[in-house]
Structure formats: structure tokens, C-alpha cells
Amino acid sequence: MTNKMVGVASLMGMVTALWAVFVYAPNEATMGVVQRIFYFHVSAGMMGYFAFFVVFVSGIAFLVNRDLKWDRVARCSAEIGVLFVTVNIAMGILWAKPIWGIWWTWDARLTLQLLLWILFISYLMLGAYIADPLKRASLQAVFGILAFIDVPINYMAIRWWRTQHPSPVIAGGTDSGLDPDMYIAFMITLAAFMLLYAYLLGHRLAVERTREDVEYFEQLVHSQ
């Protein structure tokens, strides 16, 4: 399956998700129509975590195999992860204003998400300031691993500190759970986001490969 087909599938998924979120899913009892932001907010957050997990795993794979292919996957995935977490935080801010009455609060989950965002922007910045590709790949892989390990410790520290964000409704405690129709709408949205991630990653990798080829030929021309 070519990446173009994944792109078309993700577009179709997004259109279906929009229908499921705005037409199919029922209105939430207390929050009303605002709650519909939930489907995109949570899906983007989940895919952000997944993208950073890919950074972590590809970082280890690079250090073990010394294959620059893994470094490329890690960097591209980090960029997409930052994008998804940005969407997640931006939608969270929009949702918080009408429901909590404030744009932002230094609650556990919000702080954690912001730190995750900052950590992986640092990761991208680090890559931009090292010239030698092999050196850059190792150093970024190491920082990616350290940053990912930091997340659960951060989670503990911040959770003891304070919590306002609602606990997870999916796979949460005993009285958690979604209305079955909402659950279906959420699953459709999540699937659409997965396809979007796959498409963006495939596309970004292709761009990166082209860039590396251009760089290679440029050096070839200059050396003559």
C-alpha cells in the first residue's frame, strides 16, 4: 500500500470522524455540545504519546544497530508527536474555558502534558544545533531515551502535587465509562488519527530521504 492510499484513507477517516462526532454521538448531559471536543482532544493526546514512544524505541534501535534509518524515524516521529500534543493542548485550553471558567490551571495532567511538549521541543532543538549527522543521531537518541524515561517520574511527582483534570473515562476506574454511542464515535476518531499519524510519518520520511539525497549530491558537486 503506498503512502498516498494511507493519505486517502486518513482523509476518509477524518470525514467519517467529523460525522460521528457532530451527528452520530449524543450530546453530553452536563457539558452539552462543548464536550464534543473530547473526541479530537483525547485522540490527539494518545497519538502524541504513541509518537514519543516510537522516538524512544527507535532511539534504542539506532544505538544498537547504528542504522541511520532508525534515527530518521525517531526525528520524524518526534516532530509529529509535538504537532499532536500541540493540538491536544490547544483543544484542552479551548475546552477548559467554558467548563472550568479558566484557560489554564497548573493541574497534574496539564502540567505533565506541557512538560512533555517542552521536552520534545528541546529534543528537536538539540538536533538543529549539531552539524555532524552521526554525532547528532547518537546524541538525540540518548536525549530521546532520557526524556521518555522522565515522563513516568514526572507523572508521579505531579500527581502527588495536585489534580483537577478528570480521571480517564476509558479503561479508568469502576464508575468510569462512555456511553456506547460515544465510544463508537471515539473509536472512529482514534482510528482516523492513527491513519493520519501513519500518513504524516510516511510522508515526512519520504521528504527527509529526498533532503538527504539532495545533500549528498550537493556535496558530490562541491567536491569536484
Add this chain to the structure above:
Amino acid sequence: MTPLVSLILKDIAVEMRRRESVISMMMFGLLVTVIFNFAFEPSGAERDLLAPGILWVALTFAGVIGLNRSLAIDLDNDCLQGLLLAPVSRGSLYVGKVVSNFLFMIIAELVIVPLFIIFNDLRLGSELIWLILVVVLGTLGFAAVGTILSAISANTRMREVMLPVLQIPLTIPMIIAAVAATGLLLSEDSAGFGAWVNLIIGFDMIFLIVSYLVFEYVVEE
């Protein structure tokens, strides 16, 4: 003399001659304390609430200043190449650097913390021992993370900017725990102090072990 000891002695000898990092850490930590005093003008009860935060901001920024040159020195005069050729494991290089960075930070803190207590008129009895414990454990975690990150940032074009950008977000769980533990010491009710100290110990252990394992990938040529 084991290789590890000679590595540490080498760093101490360099620092004795240059007197760069310890002095700049002391000055910087002191300056942060002074600035915060103007910024907040804390008095009485407020002081106990603000003090833990001010102390850890001062120690964090002072630490970053000191760590900045830690590996850059070895890189600039090609000392690192010599160290890599020496028959010591990459892990020992890391441990040696952590010990010397930890030592320099502690020396600077021996000046910063007492002055901080005096300037803020903190009344500490037996809590002082626990405060020392929190500072020592926090400094160890800071040195554990900072040593590997200073090795990373020494390879970048913007060394002095890159280290805080990498170091501060990564040490936030440690800083939260240290501020909370210090705050509990200064308040009447110190319940939950042990849990925060355990978190700092956990942070120290995890980052010491992981950094020890991956340090060779950072220094390799």
C-alpha cells in the same frame, strides 16, 4: 590509585587552578537569592512559604552555570580524546565526572545555603539535618542528569544555551520533590516528607543507572 580516583583528582586539580565553576556557582546562587528578595519582598510567614522555591531556583540555576563548562573543558583541549584512549571504561568516565561535579556543587552550596538561611532568617532546629539530606540528594540527581547533558550540549553549536534547555525540563520531577520536601520541613506539619525524599532517591537511581549505560554513546568519536 584506581582509575576512578585519578579521574576525580584530575578534575579537582583543574578546578583548583582555574577556580571557574565553583566561584561562578556561588556568585550566581547568591545573586538569585538577592534578586528574589527584591522581587517578592517576603516578610514573616510568607517567607516560609516562598523560601523553598527561592532556594531551589537558586541551586538549579547555579548548578546549570557550573555544569556548563564541565565537559566542554575536556573537549576544547582534546583531553577527552586522551581519556577515551586511557584503559578505563566509559562508565567510569561518567561516574568520575558525576562525583567531581557533585563535589563542586556541594562546595558552592556550603556557601549558598547558610547565607540563604541567614538572609531569610529561617529558624531551623533538628530540621537542619533533614534539609542537608534533601540538598545532598537533590544535588546528586542534578549532577547525575547534568553530567550526561553537559556532555551532549558540549557537542552543539550553542553550548551555553542548550544545557539549560535540556537540563531544566528533565530535572523538574526532582525539583518538585525537593521544593515540596523543603516546604514540609519549614512548615509545622511534616507528614509526607518521606515520600518526597523517596521520589528524589528514585530519580537519582534511575538517572544514574541509565546515564551510566548510555554515556559511551555520547562521548564516542
